[in-house]
Amino acid sequence: MLDPKLLRSDPAGVAKALEKRGFILDVDAIKALDDQRKVIQIKTEALQQERNSKSKNIGKAKASGEDIAPLLKEVENLKSQLNSADEELKSLQDQLETILIAVPNMPVDEVPEGKDEDDNVEVRRWGTPRTFDFEVKDHVDLGAQLNLSSSNGNGASLGSALDFDAGSKITGSRFAVMRGGVARLHRALIQFMIDVHSNEHGYQEVHVPFLVNRDSLFGTGQLPKFEEDLFKTNDERELYLIPTAEVPITNLLRDELLQDDTQLPIKIVSHTPCFRSEAGSHGRDTRGMIRQHQFEKVEMVNFVKPSESMQALEDLTACAEAILEKLELPYRTVILCGGDIGFSSAKTYDIEVWVPSQDKYREISSCSSFGDFQARRMKARFRNPETGKTELLHTLNGSGLAIGRTLLAIMENYQQADGSVTVPTVLRSYMGTDVIR
RNA sequence: GGAGAGGUGGCCGAGUGGCCGAAGGCGCUCCCCUGCUAAGGGAGUAUACCUUGAUCGGUAUCGAGGGUUCGAAUCCCUCCCUCUCCGCCA
Numbered sequence: 001m002l003d004p005k006l007l008r009s010d011p012a013g014v015a016k017a018l019e020k021r022g023f024i025l026d027v028d029a030i031k032a033l034d035d036q037r038k039v040i041q042i043k044t045e046a047l048q049q050e051r052n053s054k055s056k057n058i059g060k061a062k063a064s065g066e067d068i069a070p071l072l073k074e075v076e077n078l079k080s081q082l083n084s085a086d087e088e089l090k091s092l093q094d095q096l097e098t099i100l101i102a103v104p105n106m107p108v109d110e111v112p113e114g115k116d117e118d119d120n121v122e123v124r125r126w127g128t129p130r131t132f133d134f135e136v137k138d139h140v141d142l143g144a145q146l147n148l149s150s151s152n153g154n155g156a157s158l159g160s161a162l163d164f165d166a167g168s169k170i171t172g173s174r175f176a177v178m179r180g181g182v183a184r185l186h187r188a189l190i191q192f193m194i195d196v197h198s199n200e201h202g203y204q205e206v207h208v209p210f211l212v213n214r215d216s217l218f219g220t221g222q223l224p225k226f227e228e229d230l231f232k233t234n235d236e237r238e239l240y241l242i243p244t245a246e247v248p249i250t251n252l253l254r255d256e257l258l259q260d261d262t263q264l265p266i267k268i269v270s271h272t273p274c275f276r277s278e279a280g281s282h283g284r285d286t287r288g289m290i291r292q293h294q295f296e297k298v299e300m301v302n303f304v305k306p307s308e309s310m311q312a313l314e315d316l317t318a319c320a321e322a323i324l325e326k327l328e329l330p331y332r333t334v335i336l337c338g339g340d341i342g343f344s345s346a347k348t349y350d351i352e353v354w355v356p357s358q359d360k361y362r363e364i365s366s367c368s369s370f371g372d373f374q375a376r377r378m379k380a381r382f383r384n385p386e387t388g389k390t391e392l393l394h395t396l397n398g399s400g401l402a403i404g405r406t407l408l409a410i411m412e413n414y415q416q417a418d419g420s421v422t423v424p425t426v427l428r429s430y431m432g433t434d435v436i437r
Numbered sequence: 438g439g440a441g442a443g444g445u446g447g448c449c450g451a452g453u454g455g456c457c458g459a460a461g462g463c464g465c466u467c468c469c470c471u472g473c474u475a476a477g478g479g480a481g482u483a484u485a486c487c488u489u490g491a492u493c494g495g496u497a498u499c500g501a502g503g504g505u506u507c508g509a510a511u512c513c514c515u516c517c518c519u520c521u522c523c524g525c526c527a
Contacts, residue, residue, distance in 0.1 A: 041487065045496045052496090055508035059455030068507085075507045213517095237517085257484080259447050259465075381484095383447085388466085390484075 001376045002103055008034065017106035020113060020338030030099060037092040044085040051078050101218075102225055104343045105373040108310075111347055114337025120350065121337065126321065127330030129354045134417040138357030139408040140164070140288045145419045146436060147180035161436070162289070162411075173286075174278065174293040181436035185410065185423070186296070188430035189403050190271050193298040193323055197400055201319045203269035203300060208248035210272055211239040216251040219378035221344035221370075228279040231293075241275035245299035246397045248272070250374060253303055257390060258382035264393075265312060266303040269400065271296065289404045290362065296403040302396040303380070306372065309394035310347075313369040317349045320365040320400040327424045329409050330354040332361050346371040351401075353409045364405045367398030 007014055007030065015025040058071050112121045143162020159166060161182035167175035178186055197203040211233065217223040217240055222230065231241040242248060249268050258264070274297050285291035300319060304312045317333065324331045336348040345368040352361035372392035375381070381390045414422040421436040428434050 038487080041496085045487065048496060051507075055506095056455070058507055062455075072507055079507080257447070379484095388482095 001101055001373060002106065003372070003376065004100065007100070014106065018104065020107050020111065021104060021341060022115065022339050023104055025103060026099075030096070033092060033096050033099070037089070037096060040085060040089045040092055044082070044089045047078065047082045047085055051075065051082060054078070101377070105346050105370065107338050107341055107345075108347045108369075108371075110335065111341060112335060112337045115339035116337075117340045119337040120334040120340055122332050122334050123349070125330075125332040126325060127328065127354070129330050129356065130413060132356065136356045136412070137415060137419065138288060139411040142411050142415055142419060142421065143178075143182060146182060146421070164288075172293075174291065176289060176292060181421075181431075181433070182407070182411070184431060185421075185427070185436060186403060186407050188427050189406050189410075190296065190298060191430055192326075192427055193400060193403075194269055194271055196323060196326065197269040197298070197300060197319060201267070201269075201300075201322070203267045203319075206249065206252075206268050206270050208245060208252075208270055208272060210242050210248075210275075212242055212247050212251070214238055214240070216247050216254070219251050219254050220247050220374050221377065222247065225343060229277055231275045231277055242272060243276050244274050244397075244399075245270045245272040245297060246301060249299065249301040250380075250395055250397065251378060253375075253380040253393065254378040256380055258393075260385050261305055261382055264303065264305050264382065265308065268301045269298060270301075271298045271403075273297075289408045292404060295405075298400050298403065300398050300400045303393045304396065305382070305384075306391060306394050309369050309371060309396060312394075312396050313347060313349070313367060316396055316398045316400075317351070317367040320351055320367055320398050323401050323406075324351065324353060324364070326426045327406070327410065329406075329413055329424075331364070342366075342368060344368075344370050344373050346373065349398075353405065354413065355409060356412045356415075362405065364409065365399040365401045367396070369394065369396045 002014065011025070011027040011031065015027050018025050054071065054075050058068050058075075061068050061071060112119065114120065139162065144160045147159070147161035159177070159179060161178060161180050163177040163179065164175075166177035170177070194205055198205045214223055217230070222243060230243055233239045233241070249270055252268070253266075273294055275294055278291060278293060281291060289295075300316055302312050302316055321331065321333065331351055331353045333349050333351050336342075336345075336350060341348050348366060348368040350363050351365040351367070353364040354360075355362045371394055374395045375392040380393045380395070382393055383389070384391050410424060411421050414424065416422060416435075423431050423434050423436060
């Protein structure tokens with residue numbers, strides 16, 4: 001949520017900033033509602049004050065044994081007046097709230113103009129895509145042929161290492177089954193990433209629920225606007241499967257007030273499955289692991305002082321890039337343009353890994369700074385020791401990395417002519433082998 | 438699933454209809470005292486919003502939402518959560 005004070009003091013400036021992302025802010029409607037709200041609020045509070053002071057008098061009179069009947073008569077009409085004023089106020093506040101919570105965050109100045117992903121701007125590139133002296137297979141074909149001999153497991157294999165048919169049978173489209181070396185590689189990647197972030201990058205590992213309530217989804221900005229992207233349980237508690245670990249982790253500080261800044265920055269890493277209905281992307285990436293309804297992710301979340309959030313985004317992005325560098329996977333980093341940036345984000349870097357079969361870079365991590373946008377929705381605050389005042393925290397998060405896409409990138413980039421996959425050096429201790437067959 | 442007890446400020450905890458935004462304690466801040474440390478004395482210390490140049494002032498908030506009442510932390514209803522015991526169970 002944007003700062004209502006800023007919206008009031010500089011509506012034109014806010015509207016201009018939001019234009020960059022193609023959002024039209026109805027400044028006049030908001031102002032009209034807010035002006036009304038102000039009048040009614042003042043009226044309501046005056047009535048409340050009257051009621052309170054008269055009620056106090058009744059109490060006093062009663063205590064001293066006086067007759068309270070005339071006093072009761074005085075407040076007779078107050079109640080209905082107050083009720084109607086209060087109702088009007090609530091209605092206005094609701095209308096304003098409904099508008100405000102649907103307004104996206106303002107992109108910071110560095111965010112480039114543009115309308116979609118084609119307008120994102122590359123900021124750096126690392127590594128050189130390998131040249132192959134044989135015909136490159138994609139991870140689907142590679143996975144289908146792996147694990148077929150019984151030599152790499154106990155007994156005969158029930159199927160291939162990467163089996164989309166089995167996923168469809170058990171559940172439906174966009175679900176996969178992994179076996180043998182690929183399943184192990186998947187697990188190794190999770191271990192490896194958490195180890196690097198917690199041992200080398202100063203992150204604390206946490207484990208969180210995979211089902212969350214509506215308040216949590218509101219706090220990070222998925223609700224109320226993006227309900228159709230989520231899987232919802234039909235439980236009466238209205239629980240949702242998490243679309244990303246960002247939701248449970250960031251909400252750890254919902255409704256919290258840190259008494260100083262000594263705990264900051266708070267840097268958390270967590271591994272969770274993620275569930276997305278992919279409602280708006282029926283025809284996209286239907287082949288392979290790129291876009292599944294269920295995937296796993298190692299996620300980093302930062303809570304920082306406002307003055308530190310811009311640097312924190314650079315650091316966090318570097319932590320994600322470090323994983324790709326250790327895995328020796330070529331990547332490029334882009335800054336998202338105004339039209340492609342997420343609802344809650346003020347600035348986002350996407351990291352894209354090289355995918356040989358597609359001959360292009362594909363998103364493997366998205367690192368965002370939200371400023372105080374999420375913190376305001378969540379009431380996540382700290383007391384600034386310098387001023388003694390409470391301030392909203394700044395929140396950031398980034399994938400470090402998406403496991404399924406990393407797996408796919410390793411399979412394709414490390415494939416051999418015979419269809420086997422070399423294990424990246426840093427994963428060999430986790431895998432107990434240097435090749436997957 | 439059954440029975441019971443609870444949810445109050447940064448934390449602990451008192452408060453069963455009115456001068457209660459809330460005693461007391463801890464913590465924190467400032468001052469005094471003090472070779473250092475420790476102990477001690479004094480003052481202050483919720484959040485959000487409205488109003489104001491800033492104070493002053495006002496409103497709301499005692500798990501959440503409704504209700505009763507002139508007036509609710511306190512009474513009633515619904516829901517959520519925590520704890521104890523029993524049952525069941527990975």
